[in-house]
Amino acid sequence: MNAWNDLVGAALLGAQRREFDPAALPPAVAALAGQRAEPADRLLTAAAALTTYERAGRLPLSDTASAPVAAADPRPVVPAAARERLARLLAEHQPEVLEEWLRAVARAGLRVPPERVPALADAAGGRIALRAPLVEAAGPVAGWLGARNPDWAFLASPVAGDDADVWQYGSLVQRKVWFAQALVDAPDVAREALAGTWGSEPAEVRSALLELVGEHLRPSDEEFLERALDDRAQSVRHRSAELLSGMPGSALGLRMAARLRPLVSARRGTLVVTLPDEPDKAMKRDGIDAQTGAERRTTMLRRLVASTPLGFWADLGTPDDLLSWQVDGCAPSVLHESLTTAAIRQRDQEWVRTLLLRFPAEFSTAALLGALAPDALADAMTTLIKQTATANIARLVHDLPGPWSPALGTALLDWISGQLDKRFVAHAAAVVARSVPAACLTHPVVSARPADDAAPWRHTLTETLAFRRDMHAELR
Amino acid sequence: MVAAAVAPWSAERVIGLAPDAASAKAGRGLATAAKWADTGASEDALWGHCQGSGKKPYQACVELAEPAYRCTCPSRKFPCKHVLGLMLLWSAGAVAAAEEEPEWVGSWLESRAGRAERARQRAESAGPRDEKAAAKRADERLTRVRSGAAELREWLTDRLGAGLGGLRGGDELRTVAARMVDAQAPGLASGLRRAAALADARRGAPQALLGELSMLFLLADSVSRLDELPAELVETVRTRLGFPVDTARVLESGERVSDDWLVVGVSDEENDGLVTRRAWLRGERSDRTAVVLAFAPPGRPLDGSLPTGHVVSAELAFHPGVPPLRASVVDRAEPVLAPEPRGVAVDGALDGYARALAADPWTDRVPVVLARVVPTRHGESWALSDEDGKQALPLVSTVDPWPLLALAATGPVTVAAEWGATGLHPLTCWHDGRVIRL
Incomplete structure (x- = not known):
């Protein structure tokens, strides 16, 4: 607006020095200003009128870019009580419960209120475990926001499986995400893709991808793994040998058993062990090659035992027998640790259970617990609770793999409610309160009201459990 | 049968009373039945004992009409977290109705009633002397x-x-x-x-x-x-110019309008150590716009009697001015949650602003209810446009636009806002049968 710029110019220089041109003003404004004697008053009067003109005549924006509409979400928004609880979860820093809440929302066929998705996205920015459940519980709104706010791009990352370009040209992280998803959604496509590029991948990429294959192993992978034993990279060779030794009936396992047979024998409650000699080429290929050193032959024995199918030992005695016998030829712990490794790799339920009960909280307990099937895990813990010290159970609670089965949850709620006030019990109680599954929230301890002078952990336990019970109840 | 207590307020309305975010958070933490004993709700009040860190539990009670609060805890926040926790518990339906208040609540209610009566008498007797x-x-x-x-x-x-x-x-x-x-x-x-x-x-x-x-x-x-x-x-x-308003004079001689007033939006603004709450009202029958102001220092409670998205049957006394806009509540009924209001398109909102400026050139903001608007990009910032995308109003840069954008992502929404020289300051969004204070 020329008249306005003219006024601003005069205002900057001073109305005494520079007159503005009244002819450029709308006639009504010029008339109004003309009633004033002082040049500065004329200027201010005209400016006030023009400012009001401009504000009153403000035009809407017409050059904006409409955002595409997100797909409708037919699921209802969570009820009022759950919305209020969400506000509380966001205000208090409780990421584990928040994750559980998000999963429960999606499972109930509900969705989070859209206005809370931005705050949830901020929370998920620092907590990766929240991302997938958030995307699910928020629905199309999550993708819409992720596409528009770079801070939340993780909400919009394309779902892998249909986009082979990612595999061909993506970064290592993107390719790993794509491959991991493909192993679940389209296992054949994943293996085909891997075979196509395997020869040209650098060693660390081969290692990383092999690690992913290992999480979704199928019997038909044996051939691929067997070939990988000849890989240029040692890390790939070793990992392949480990994976093969965990596959039931693998050729590698049979070769190991044949090597071990002449080295062990049982004689009236004693296990007689001979350490292996110089490895031949075939042994080295299977991963039984050790560096020179005093412990060299012991290390080779460890690898041999750890890679031999546990069925091999059945001819000599039961797991319980073998673990209680004396050992001649090496330290018993060498044998027991190697058997533990074998039991974990092969997920042999009988061996895992026997090792756990015989050596609770001694060798790789967390991994042993992780190798048990859910039912067996609950049984094993129930037995351990009866047989071993409270401190051991309190420590094991931290290592139990999730999600807990209802039987396991009930066993641990029974256990914790009968404990005395000890610091390690308080820590375990916090884990129990968070980890028991929703099905356990009808347990009597949830609605029991601890005495006013009870230890703080008892109050916290009850509060957390009751909070979770109410949280699930209001989503039903 | 126990006399029906007042229907519990929504949690949003209770949280609206919190003097600050920390109190709201602490109050939420206390909203579990395990923390409370001897709770009850009568027609007029709400009470309970909350186990605090000390030996003796705190006694918290609320008079619902005002609302007014009392708690034996030493907090200077008002209402304190115990009162908020109690009200949230009540809101969740976890406080049982009771015929009569316990003695300690009853005596407080009586002393309040007595105090109000004495204040009224004092005002009456002091009135004429002060005039000169x-x-x-x-x-x-x-x-x-x-x-x-x-x-x-x-x-x-x-x-x-x-x-x-x-x-x-x-x-x-x-x-x-x-x-x-x-x-x-x-x-x-x-x-x-x-x-x-x-x-x-x-x-x-x-x-x-x-x-x-x-x-x-x-x-x-x-x-x-x-x-x-x-x-x-x-x-x-x-x-x-900032002349103080003589509320007594307004109540005495201001223009009275009785109507069902929809609270289209509530905004809080802090300036020089004072929080101003503006509740924008629209008369359902009169189609009049009104703003009811409330003031409090930060951390002190603000008037919560006009909750967003509710209709309040009330008689307002308008302060003089062109157009008469500011009003004081003379008498009101319980707020009732209202359905989504009708609104105008972008050009309608601008027309309203122009009319307001024509009457009062110093008008800095007007309330607008925009119907069926969608989010649209304007450079690096966001705007709300009519559904056809042709006309849009920019959002002010000082508010977080994302909660509103998330609500509007799946289709057009009705939004109440303040419109002024710096842009659109969204206050309320109606979405899927809910009213959301932004």
Whole structure:
């Protein structure tokens, strides 16, 4: 607006020095200003009128870019009580419960209120475990926001499986995400893709991808793994040998058993062990090659035992027998640790259970617990609770793999409610309160009201459990 | 059968009473039945014992009509977290109805009733005596404001005569602002402080600075012509100058309008250690717009009797002005949650703003209810446009747009906002049968 710029110019220089041109003003404004004697008053009067003109005549924006509409979400928004609880979860820093809440929302066929998705996205920015459940519980709104706010791009990352370009040209992280998803959604496509590029991948990429294959192993992978034993990279060779030794009936396992047979024998409650000699080429290929050193032959024995199918030992005695016998030829712990490794790799339920009960909280307990099937895990813990010290159970609670089965949850709620006030019990109680599954929230301890002078952990336990019970109840 | 207690308020409404976010959070933490004993709700009140860190439990109670609160905890927050926790518990349906209040609640309610009665009597007996002194004080103040406005007018004339280029930053303007505070004209002082901020900024400032100063000139100049102006406009000028409102006078002689008032939006703004709450109302039958103001220092409770998205049957007394906008509540019923209101398109909102400016050129914001708007990009920032995308209003840069954008991502929504020179400040969004205070 020329008249306005003219006024601003005069205002900057001073109305005494520079007159503005009244002819450029709308006639009504010029008339109004003309009633004033002082040049500065004329200027201010005209400016006030023009400012009001401009504000009153403000035009809407017409050059904006409409955002595409997100797909409708037919699921209802969570009820009022759950919305209020969400506000509380966001205000208090409780990421584990928040994750559980998000999963429960999606499972109930509900969705989070859209206005809370931005705050949830901020929370998920620092907590990766929240991302997938958030995307699910928020629905199309999550993708819409992720596409528009770079801070939340993780909400919009394309779902892998249909986009082979990612595999061909993506970064290592993107390719790993794509491959991991493909192993679940389209296992054949994943293996085909891997075979196509395997020869040209650098060693660390081969290692990383092999690690992913290992999480979704199928019997038909044996051939691929067997070939990988000849890989240029040692890390790939070793990992392949480990994976093969965990596959039931693998050729590698049979070769190991044949090597071990002449080295062990049982004689009236004693296990007689001979350490292996110089490895031949075939042994080295299977991963039984050790560096020179005093412990060299012991290390080779460890690898041999750890890679031999546990069925091999059945001819000599039961797991319980073998673990209680004396050992001649090496330290018993060498044998027991190697058997533990074998039991974990092969997920042999009988061996895992026997090792756990015989050596609770001694060798790789967390991994042993992780190798048990859910039912067996609950049984094993129930037995351990009866047989071993409270401190051991309190420590094991931290290592139990999730999600807990209802039987396991009930066993641990029974256990914790009968404990005395000890610091390690308080820590375990916090884990129990968070980890028991929703099905356990009808347990009597949830609605029991601890005495006013009870230890703080008892109050916290009850509060957390009751909070979770109410949280699930209001989503039903 | 136990007398039906008042229907519990929504959790949103309870949280709206919290003096700050920390209290809201702490209150939520106490909203579990395990923390409470001996709770109850009668027609008038709500009470319970909360186990705190001390030996003795805290006694918390609420009188629902006002609402008023009492708690034996030492917190200076008001309402404290115990009261909020109790109210949230009640909101969740976990406080049982009771016929009669326990003695400690009953005596408090009685003392409150007694106090209100004594205050009323005092006001009645003191009324006539004060009249003369009050008139004298008002006269003295008007004289001071007149001389302050004359001084400002003269300063502006000199300043513009010499040129704004001579201003180095906003300090000179702040000095004048301080003199306007002394002259008891806070409206002129705050305008000068806004101008000072513009003078401190470098880019594009002369345009905005001239705009601000010219509107101040108009105001200061109007003071010298108060006798010539129409009576209603005089009231508007007095309001803009910052004359205090005599609420008693408004209640006595202000225009009364009874209607079902929809609370379209509530905004809180903190300035110089005072939080101002504006509740924007729209009369369902009269189609009148009103704003009810409430003030409190940060951390103290603000009036929560007009919850967003509710309809309140009430009689309002309007303060004089053109157009009469500010109102005081004379009498009101319980708020009832209202359905989604009708709204206007973008051009309708701008028309309303133009009409408001025509009546009162110092209008800084108007309430708008926009129907069926969608989010749209304007450069790096966001705007709301009509569904066809042709006309849009920019959102102010000072609010987080994302909660609103998330609501509008799946289709057009109805939004209540304040519209002013800096853009659209969204207050309320209706979505899927819910009302969301933004």
